[in-house]
Amino acid sequence: MEVGTLEVKEISQAVIGRLPRYLRYLGELKDEGVERISSQELSELMQVTASQIRQDFNNFGGFGQQGYGYNVEYLYQEIGKILGLDRTHNFIIVGAGNLGRALGNYMNFERRGFLFRGIFDNNPQLVGQNVRGIQVMPMEQLEDFVRDNDIDIAVLAIPKSSAVEVADRLAQNGIRAIWNFAHVDLHMPEGIQVENVHLSDSLMKLSYNINRYMTENEM
Amino acid sequence: MEVGTLEVKEISQAVIGRLPRYLRYLGELKDEGVERISSQELSELMQVTASQIRQDFNNFGGFGQQGYGYNVEYLYQEIGKILGLDRTHNFIIVGAGNLGRALGNYMNFERRGFLFRGIFDNNPQLVGQNVRGIQVMPMEQLEDFVRDNDIDIAVLAIPKSSAVEVADRLAQNGIRAIWNFAHVDLHMPEGIQVENVHLSDSLMKLSYNINRYMTENEM
Numbered sequence: 160m161e162v163g164t165l166e167v168k169e170i171s172q173a174v175i176g177r178l179p180r181y182l183r184y185l186g187e188l189k190d191e192g193v194e195r196i197s198s199q200e201l202s203e204l205m206q207v208t209a210s211q212i213r214q215d216f217n218n219f220g221g222f223g224q225q226g227y228g229y230n231v232e233y234l235y236q237e238i239g240k241i242l243g244l245d246r247t248h249n250f251i252i253v254g255a256g257n258l259g260r261a262l263g264n265y266m267n268f269e270r271r272g273f274l275f276r277g278i279f280d281n282n283p284q285l286v287g288q289n290v291r292g293i294q295v296m297p298m299e300q301l302e303d304f305v306r307d308n309d310i311d312i313a314v315l316a317i318p319k320s321s322a323v324e325v326a327d328r329l330a331q332n333g334i335r336a337i338w339n340f341a342h343v344d345l346h347m348p349e350g351i352q353v354e355n356v357h358l359s360d361s362l363m364k365l366s367y368n369i370n371r372y373m374t375e376n377e378m
Numbered sequence: 379m380e381v382g383t384l385e386v387k388e389i390s391q392a393v394i395g396r397l398p399r400y401l402r403y404l405g406e407l408k409d410e411g412v413e414r415i416s417s418q419e420l421s422e423l424m425q426v427t428a429s430q431i432r433q434d435f436n437n438f439g440g441f442g443q444q445g446y447g448y449n450v451e452y453l454y455q456e457i458g459k460i461l462g463l464d465r466t467h468n469f470i471i472v473g474a475g476n477l478g479r480a481l482g483n484y485m486n487f488e489r490r491g492f493l494f495r496g497i498f499d500n501n502p503q504l505v506g507q508n509v510r511g512i513q514v515m516p517m518e519q520l521e522d523f524v525r526d527n528d529i530d531i532a533v534l535a536i537p538k539s540s541a542v543e544v545a546d547r548l549a550q551n552g553i554r555a556i557w558n559f560a561h562v563d564l565h566m567p568e569g570i571q572v573e574n575v576h577l578s579d580s581l582m583k584l585s586y587n588i589n590r591y592m593t594e595n596e597m
Contacts, residue, residue: 175586179579183561206565242582243589257480264476267561267578273585311588312581335591336584342402342486346425350595352587354580359486360398361573362531363461365555366492367394368571369530370462372554376569 170218177215178238180205185235197228247272249309250338253325254316255280255288255295258340262314263290273312277304301325305332312336319343389437396434397457399424404454416447466491468528469557472544473535474499474507474514477559481533482509492531496523520544524551531555538562 184205188196198216202209216222219241222234239245250268252259255278262268263278278290281298288295296304304310313329315322315337322341329337336352339345345353403424407415417435421428435441438460441453458464469487471478474497481487482497497509500517507514515523523529532548534541534556541560548556555571558564564572 172583175583176579178586179576179582180563182582183576183579205563241586243585244582246589248585248588257476257483261476261480262577265577268581271578271582271585273581312584335588338581338584344399344424350591352584352591354584354587356577356580357398357402358481358484358575359490360395360402361575362487362492362557363398363401363463363490364391364394365531365557365571365573366462366467366490367397367460368573369467369554370465372569372571 174215174218178242181212181215182235182238182242182244185231185238188231189235193231195228196231198224200228244272247274248311249274249276250312250314251275251277251279251305251310252290252314252316253279253298253301253329254314255282255285255290256316259314259316260290262316262340263293276308276310279304298325302328302332305329305334310334312338314338314340315345316340393434393437397461400431400434401454401457401461401463404450404457407450408454412450414447415450419447463491466493467530468493468495469531469533470494470496470498470520470524470529471509471533471535472498472517472520472548473533474501474504474509475535478533478535479509481535481559482512495527495529498523517544521547521551524548524553529553531557533557533559534564535559 184201198209198212201212205212213221219237222229222237250273252263252275259278259280263275269275275291275293277296278293279296279298279301280286283297285295286297305313311334313334313336315325317325319342322339322343322345326337326339326345326347330347330351334351336354337345337347339353339355340358342357342359344355347353403420417428417431420431424431432440438456441448441456469492471482471494478497478499482494488494494510494512496515497512498515498517498520499505502516504514505516524532530553532553532555534544536544538561541558541562541564545556545558545564545566549566549570553570555573556564556566558572558574559577561576561578563574566572
């Protein structure tokens with residue numbers, strides 16, 4: 160029988176990268192009370208092709224589109240499960256400067272099951288300060304804290320000069336993932352997931368598009 | 379004659395999105411005093427294929443690889459010019475919460491020619507506060523300020539509930555680009571460039587990769 164074949168399929172990071180956006184739109188539809196949606200309607204809403212949507216969803220068995228479109232609630236739940244949002248993840252922030260504090264104060268992460276557990280800095284003037292009810296700890300406590308508090312994710316909001324060293328210390332103490340805002344690409348041992356967020360890169364892309372538009376339209 | 383044909387080629391956003399990363403690595407090589415580099419060496423350093431590098435560079439005429447590899451300084455300058463980094467861009471920030479202040483205080487943008495000119499908030503308690511020498515202004519002054527100060531880029535660090543309305547006000551007053559951190563996709567009129575930065579999306583991708591690794595290796 161073909162039915163029910165269990166298969167671990169290699170799914171591209173490009174597909175994974177699009178899932179949160181589907182989730183966001185489905186969450187809004189759900190909030191608006193929409194119960195079903197066709198791939199064509201979702202396509203118009205999200206400004207991607209319906210064939211892209213079907214291809215993406217087929218990676219996960221298609222989510223049972225039947226009759227008129229997808230069940231919004233079911234699709235929302237399933238995509239959430241694929242993204243691991245049915246579990247909680249403890250995270251810490253390394254770096255209590257402006258960016259670190261901004262990330263610590265961002266409540267939306269909590270709604271998605273990402274729980275803010277600790278924040279660290281090597282600046283004595285920042286140690287002891289309060290970020291959403293949590294006191295900034297000195298860097299000396301990093302290793303013990305990660306081991307003792309079941310920390311999955313470390314957010315690096317520190318300069319690139321110290322990012323590689325701190326990432327190594329975290330890796331040696333059982334961190335599962337690094338969300339890296341330092342301006343350097345981190346290459347970690349297998350089993351430690353890394354997501355690099357280089358904000359300047361995104362700003363440069365914007366700069367390119369401004370200049371391209373000006374060159375084509377205003378000269 | 380074929381030589382010197384001027385052609386405006388449509389370059390994919392994926393290629394453009396990779397240019398800042400090339401620039402970052404070339405800047406580091408330059409700082410280390412490296413003068414020439416082959417596509418093979420650059421490939422190993424950046425962990426992308428040499429053929430990818432050559433294909434990307436061929437979009438811009440190939441940057442004259444001759445004999446042993448590329449001239450690092452030349453390549454760095456040329457990619458910077460393509461990204462429009464030889465010009466300056468004035469930017470404002472809408473939203474003076476933690477994220478807005480973090481972005482205002484981030485000095486690296488200035489080094490790339492992005493000049494922080496103003497910051498706005500509708501919270502009277504934030505108005506008048508100081509962010510890197512600039513006082514937070516009330517939202518009522520937004521339109522006049524954008525028109526009078528040659529502002530190219532607006533950074534939206536506000537909740538999604540107000541992002542669409544604020545983006546429209548900016549569009550009507552001559553903004554060229556929006557760097558959007560609000561958790562909603564903005565679709566602006568032609569000629570206004572948008573770069574959406576959805577931080578939660580990136581965190582969810584990380585969550586997927588943690589769970590996938592755990593499922594495959596620890597069960």
